[in-house]
Amino acid sequence: MTEMSKRRLSKILVTSDLSLLKKISGQAETLAEIRVERAPQTSLVMMKAKDSVSTQPFYMGEALVTECTVSISNTFGIGVVIGEQPERAYRMAVIDAAFNVGLPIVKEWEALLITEEARLVERQNMESARVSESRVNFDTMGEFHDQH
Amino acid sequence: MGYVAVTGGQAAIETANSLTQWYRLKDSDRSLKVEDIEHQMRQLINRVMGEGGLYAPEYAAIAVKQAEGDPAEAAFLLRAYRSTLARNYYSETIKPEKMRVIRRISSSFKDIPGGQILGPTYDYTHRLLNFDLRDEDHRDALNQILDRLSIDPKHKSEKLTFQKVTDLLRAQGLVGNPDPQEQEPFDMTRQKLTFPASRSARLQALSRGETGAMTALAYSSLRGYGAVHPTIGELRVGYAEVAIAYPYDEKESLYIGEMMLTEVETINSFTLNDDGAITFRLGYGLVFGQNETKAIAMAILEQSLETKGKSPTQDEEFVLLHIDSVEANGFVSHLKLPHYITFQSKLDVLRQSQKISVEKKKNETRDFKGQEV
Numbered sequence: 001m002t003e004m005s006k007r008r009l010s011k012i013l014v015t016s017d018l019s020l021l022k023k024i025s026g027q028a029e030t031l032a033e034i035r036v037e038r039a040p041q042t043s044l045v046m047m048k049a050k051d052s053v054s055t056q057p058f059y060m061g062e063a064l065v066t067e068c069t070v071s072i073s074n075t076f077g078i079g080v081v082i083g084e085q086p087e088r089a090y091r092m093a094v095i096d097a098a099f100n101v102g103l104p105i106v107k108e109w110e111a112l113l114i115t116e117e118a119r120l121v122e123r124q125n126m127e128s129a130r131v132s133e134s135r136v137n138f139d140t141m142g143e144f145h146d147q148h
Numbered sequence: 149m150g151y152v153a154v155t156g157g158q159a160a161i162e163t164a165n166s167l168t169q170w171y172r173l174k175d176s177d178r179s180l181k182v183e184d185i186e187h188q189m190r191q192l193i194n195r196v197m198g199e200g201g202l203y204a205p206e207y208a209a210i211a212v213k214q215a216e217g218d219p220a221e222a223a224f225l226l227r228a229y230r231s232t233l234a235r236n237y238y239s240e241t242i243k244p245e246k247m248r249v250i251r252r253i254s255s256s257f258k259d260i261p262g263g264q265i266l267g268p269t270y271d272y273t274h275r276l277l278n279f280d281l282r283d284e285d286h287r288d289a290l291n292q293i294l295d296r297l298s299i300d301p302k303h304k305s306e307k308l309t310f311q312k313v314t315d316l317l318r319a320q321g322l323v324g325n326p327d328p329q330e331q332e333p334f335d336m337t338r339q340k341l342t343f344p345a346s347r348s349a350r351l352q353a354l355s356r357g358e359t360g361a362m363t364a365l366a367y368s369s370l371r372g373y374g375a376v377h378p379t380i381g382e383l384r385v386g387y388a389e390v391a392i393a394y395p396y397d398e399k400e401s402l403y404i405g406e407m408m409l410t411e412v413e414t415i416n417s418f419t420l421n422d423d424g425a426i427t428f429r430l431g432y433g434l435v436f437g438q439n440e441t442k443a444i445a446m447a448i449l450e451q452s453l454e455t456k457g458k459s460p461t462q463d464e465e466f467v468l469l470h471i472d473s474v475e476a477n478g479f480v481s482h483l484k485l486p487h488y489i490t491f492q493s494k495l496d497v498l499r500q501s502q503k504i505s506v507e508k509k510k511n512e513t514r515d516f517k518g519q520e521v
Contacts (some may be wrong), residue, residue: 043236046239052413056330067236082405
């Protein structure tokens with residue numbers, strides 16, 4: 001589980017049900033002292049995008065995020081999420097710190113997190129499957145007359 | 149002349165503010181839910197976020213409610229709020245080529261690899277008022293829609309990510325090769341926009357421009373007041389992942405969410421290179437949310453600014469300074485605020501001119517009479 005990249009872990013934590021985050025971060029809270037280094041607060045992330053024509057980057061605008069930093073035994077953890085979501089940002093930071101400090105309980109979270117990830121993939125696939133039904137193949141009138 | 153402040157009117161202003169709130173609510177028996185505005189006024193929210201330059205759907209919905217649906221006022225509120233926040237991060241470069249597509253079309257290539265997907269669009273609907281919406285029951289309506297949206301089992305695990313048409317054209321040598329050296333983009337929220345503007349500055353200004361103004365200018369180019377009339381190489385709408393660098397390990401990144409974007413690549417013209425090769429000249433548009441007309445207008449305008457000529461859309465100062473919703477609406481609406489001293493001074497000048505003119509006429513008459521004598 002410690003092999004899970006931060007990107008993968010944070011994607012699960014951003015998209016999963018808040019109750020799961022409360023459950024596992026609550027376990028960390030009972031096992032270790034959580035120090036809030038930076039309480040949840042809103043801030044901005046500037047979005048960098050790439051222009052297809054020049055392939056050079058440009059700034060397209062900002063996104064509102066909520067961020068939180070905590071520590072467990074001086075090891076930091078961070079939660080950053082789009083939107084005003086103080087509870088989620090805090091829970092994410094606690095879970096991140098728990099992974100960073102290597103709390104033994106994190107091994108028990110693996111199955112839960114992977115199950116949650118599978119739910120996300122299923123939700124996204126359902127949306128994609130509905131969208132796929134609008135796949136279109138236009139015929140030009142010439143082609144249409146050739147066929148009929 | 150400079151500005152002269154006015155004073156007084158505090159009680160009247162407070163009453164006017166209360167009246168605004170009264171007019172917002174007086175003919176309703178319930179207050180609009182912000183959540184409903186956010187999720188059921190998608191197009192308005194997308195527009196306000198784009199023009200405010202801040203991706204924050206919930207806050208955009210609050211702004212729309214507060215502004216009674218005026219997109220300019222809502223964008224102003226959003227941009228004003230944004231100025232109170234610290235910017236602590238820059239995203240990793242967003243990759244629209246990896247977006248989870250909900251719509252992807254091309255008006256240039258009928259058979260783009262991966263196919264065309266209409267997705268949610270009004271493009272092929274009759275513009276008939278739907279009176280059923282008057283008494284729509286949310287649950288019933290949603291169930292009926294889901295019944296119509298059947299799912300083919302073979303599509304259940306299909307990933308809707310597609311290589312961009314531009315990349316395919318580039319691989320075939322039909323688009324010029326990029327500059328491999330990445331340059332730091334201009335940031336108009338931190339630096340004053342000066343002219344000539346860099347390409348990154350133009351794109352930033354266009355990305356947060358006002359939809360209507362940009363559409364009008366792009367339309368003028370299409371109608372002949374300019375040189376750009378493209379076809380759509382690819383238009384895609386979908387969810388793009390947003391990530392920032394993980395602060396405690398530079399090799400890691402942190403996923404912070406996904407945002408809906410519209411990306412447009414237009415094909416403007418063909419160029420015959422010195423070596424005899426033909427390449428496409430492309431235009432580019434990328435905006436928050438599903439806002440297709442704005443994204444197309446952006447691609448038209450950015451290409452128009454790459455050409456030389458005398459039409460308004462080829463003048464970057466004209467385009468970039470007049471498409472900003474907050475600037476344009478602010479300046480036009482400021483005319484309603486007290487300008488008593490300005491106007492009084494104009495009257496003074498007018499009266500002085502009248503006086504001089506009358507005296508001049510008197511003198512001319514006297515001289516004439518003098519000659520007569």
